[in-house]
Amino acid sequence: MSNKVLMKGNEAIAEAAIKSGCLYFFGYPITPQTEISEYMAKRMPKVGGLCLQAESEVAAINMLMGASAAGSRAMTSSSSPGISLKSEGISYIAGCDLPCLIVNVQRGGPGLGGIQPSQSDYYQATRGVGHGDLRILVLAPSSVQEMASLTAEAFDLADEYRMPAMLLADGALGQMMEPVDFSVFPKRELAPKTWATNGLKNHEGKKNIINSLFIDPNELENSVIERYKRYDIVEEKEVRYEEYLTDDADIVLVAFGITARICKSAVTELRNQGIKAGLLRPVTLWPYPKKIISKLADHAKAFISVEMSMGQMVDDVRLAVNGKRPVYFFGRTGGIIPSVEEVICETTKISETL
Amino acid sequence: MYKTVFERPKALTDVPLHYCPGCTHGIIHRLVAETIDELEILDNTVGIAPVGCSVFAYNYFNCDMIEAAHGRAPAVATGVKRTHPDNIVFTYQGDGDLAAIGTAETVHSATRGENITVIFINNCIYGMTGGQMAPTTIPGQVTTTTPYGRFRSIQGNPIRVCEMLSTLDGVALAARVSVDTPANINNAKKMIKKAFQNQIDRKGFSIVEVLSTCPTNWGLSPSDALQWLRDNMIPYYPLGTYKDGEALKDGE
Amino acid sequence: MTTRIIFAGSGGQGIQFSGKQMAKTGMHVGMNVTFLPSYGPEMRGGTSNCTVVISDEEIGSPSTNTPDLLVVMNKPSFDKFEPKVAPGGIIFCDSTLIDKKSERTDIKAVYIPATELASDNDLGGFANVIILGQIIKQTGIFDFEEFKEYLLSNIPATKTALIEKNEKALLLGYGY
Structure with a gap:
């Protein structure tokens, strides 16, 4: 300490x-x-x-x-x-x-x-x-x-x-x-x-x-x-990223920075509810961790890019997934931090369609 | 037994200059290079080239050179000088670079008293882009963007840089010279040397404004251009030393 | 176990100090902590609030819409945050400054006339510290002695008056 x-x-x-x-x-x-x-x-x-x-x-x-x-x-x-x-x-x-x-x-x-x-x-x-x-x-x-x-x-x-x-x-x-x-x-x-x-x-x-x-x-x-x-x-x-519970994830949240922390809390809670969610957190945004996302697309059924914007990084997720799986977006903008509850709600909705 | 009485300054590279025939940039380059030689500072000098006609100056001076963005040379020079106070740092800038797009960088590096040397080429026109209005274009002067002449009521008034900067506490030297006659060239050399010597002596911001010709874009022969400079520029931009001293220091 | 706390009041009431003190103590005793202040023009004389999260697990969001603990030291903050307190949570109201009562039955409300207690005991400006004492008493989130010692140890030893007042305020709040 x-x-x-x-x-x-x-x-x-x-x-x-x-x-x-x-x-x-x-x-x-x-x-x-x-x-x-x-x-x-x-x-x-x-x-x-x-x-x-x-x-x-x-x-x-x-x-x-x-x-x-x-x-x-x-x-x-x-x-x-x-x-x-x-x-x-x-x-x-x-x-x-x-x-x-x-x-x-x-x-x-x-x-x-x-x-x-x-x-x-x-x-x-x-x-x-x-x-x-x-x-x-x-x-x-x-x-x-x-x-x-x-x-x-x-x-x-x-x-x-x-x-x-x-x-x-x-x-x-x-x-x-x-x-x-x-x-x-x-x-x-x-x-x-x-x-x-x-x-x-x-x-x-x-x-x-x-x-x-x-x-x-x-x-x-x-x-x-x-x-x-x-x-x-x-x-x-020099690609850097962090994975959290992605190995068996059906639905992978992709988020960076402060948003990734919110998503991590959401993933933990979603797992408690029985939804197999995982988190990929890019640490380097360029170079972007596209290989790992492409690899995750082999087993994950869907991706959600969670951002504090109207959806910008989602383009990179889509490029990496390259059509193999659906890629969704959830975000708040204008200075609002998305809440854990909102992310859980969005992920649950999407997981129900899988 | 022969003695060398004239040679290329060591501070100038042995390459053809790209300047138009009759342009006075070549003279001013030489004056700066002679100064660097005479002060024996070549191995310690860093020059900053601007955007404008002298954009290729990094190819002509034999010291370390940086090519800056348009107008930003004094800020780049600040970065070099503040991190390497023992380097001699100079910028070489035209009127558009220094007095239009780079006005803020010029004024603030001057008022901070940055210990750098600024060589300012004023020829009342944008040369590199083909003869547009400069911030120093004089009232009535025809350029491609003032085809009916510069109107104070439309394009506004020109800017007198030395007079303006001479009011700032960070300025050690603000002098306007010309290179239209041998006598004026000698005087220009003296001022340029002083501007570098000031930096060695840590006196603060020194600027030498050199009235220069642009025969190509003025549409005049080189000798008529020199006469145009005398008839039109010197009356509007009087030669002289507007400030000669030292930047104010802490406690003053 | 994760505790999310919002401190809210007016600029100058020591809202940020209180939040920081909770976060610092959490760090001191080996917990994970985050402290998120409100920022911007609102800091200049208007409302002031901050969010503190203290947890023995990795902390996700440093902000919360549903605090476990809420400290309010003016009426607008009561109106804004009282409905958000998580069920089972506790709200601490400076009842000198807030004449309202919570009508919620799923949270505990603690009313402490901290500002009045402060002025009665020559502790002007220490109402926030009085409330801190009460928080420790109600929640047991930290050992009171450890909290007190750590808070006092953060004050330069030369400022004896400040040390005395903080200690007095903490004890007053803890004993209320």
Whole structure:
């Protein structure tokens, strides 16, 4: 017990980042993630780091790009509307093969939306986080412990594959407190950043250029193809998910983040009622755990994607199931967390049709 | 016994520039490169190229280079400088990049007193995209998006960057120079060198605005373009040093 | 065994403190806990509430529509949450501030004039702590001595007045 501290999810992200060697934070206040900035502002000066409040999300993501280009481990955080503003920079960072961490503590949208928790930036994170052919790593914590551990993991993954990583959380995870243990994060062996633009004298006199511009379409195509080879390795090696009672499940709930916890409670209760439900929780949203879903479709009779949106991840479930089984959707949106009772009710209804 | 009296600065790569004939970007590149050579900072300098005509500047300077998104060079420079305070960091930006889409990044990096050097090329037009109105296009000037001339009542007024930035406490140097005559080129060099020296001396944000020509999009010969600059730009954008000092520090 | 608690009242009544204290103690004694505050503009002077879940099992949802325990310290919170209490649950009302009574027969209602008790005993601002004492008495969710010692140990030792007042308030609530 002694290793555990009761902490807000937002604070756990910040502390885990610092413990992972991130000494530079560039942010802009927006509910419900502002505690990250505030925590960084307090802690960074004490560890010799920097927390800089930018004039906009746009500036913050570009400061992050500069820091990352210079070889520094750095991050930014925001919530949904702010991520839209950052999307330009994220595309450039991806196009320049730079590692960094972007945290999105989601709130309801579109537009100014609301400030209550949401998962309606799933498409944005996994499909349209910036213009062009690109992917970013997307990790979805479902507890305050994972807010911390996946932050640490995201930095290492980003560095290893030289690509941006996003921690896709939500307002509930950001605001809620749970015990966290910071002593348990494994670290990867990482190559030195010889590509960094930090002065010729720091990399043996060879000039480094950080750039995403290729006027010749053949050159651009080649650079994108090369990047996608790296994405293939990520898809092969870095998929993370959690299974709960899926082995003999007739009906598999698929949910991530805070919603997965609700579904887990629902699955336990459904089992008590004699319904063979199970839960698959994607931890990485990109790369998506499509192989396991495809495998589960061999015996499960139906899937339900449960989300805090109008149904976004359900598309990925459908793609993975590939017509083998029916895929249903249940969700609440606008900042409402679905209740365990609602999920039980929906699942029961669907199971009756099987 | 011969002595070298003129050569390519070490800070410039040996590749043909893509700039149009008569364009003054080449002169300004050279002035920046000479400065880097003279201050012996090549192995420690990081340059940030913009979007605009000088988008390929990363191919021309021999130091480490980053290509930024349109207007964001000062934010990228902030990220480099704040995490590597010993690097010498400069941005090289046109008028659309610095004074339109990147206004916020420019003003805020200036007022924060970021210890960086900004080389600002003002030629009153968008060159790369083929001659559209810039934030610095002067009243009456014809461009492809002000085909009847720029009207204050329609397109609004141009922006005088050095005058505006000189009001900010984070700015050490705000100077406007021109490269239309040898004398002005010499003076431009002096100011550019000062802007880099300021950074070495940790004085704060230094910007040198260089009035530049765009013969292609102005539709003039190179020499007529220089004359147009003298007749139209200098009266609207007077040459001079608008601020020369040091950014305010804590406790001041 | 899982206990879901909603604390609700007005900003400044120590609603969040109470919730956090329950969660912290749960963590201290080795239980799984979650603390979910309400957030947003409503925090600025309006209503304030939070949800605490304490369990010896893995906690699913950190929020609940059917709390086992409800603490209400103003009338709007009573109106909003009283109907939601799970059958067999307990509602704790600050009867100084809420003149209503629950008409439900499937829950237990505890009326404690915490605000009045606080002002009568020079404990202004400690009504929430008085209620905490009563919660421990009614539910036995934590050992009272352990709860008290842990709460007091979280206060800097230099703040002796604060320690004394918290202890007095807890004892008052526990003994009510």
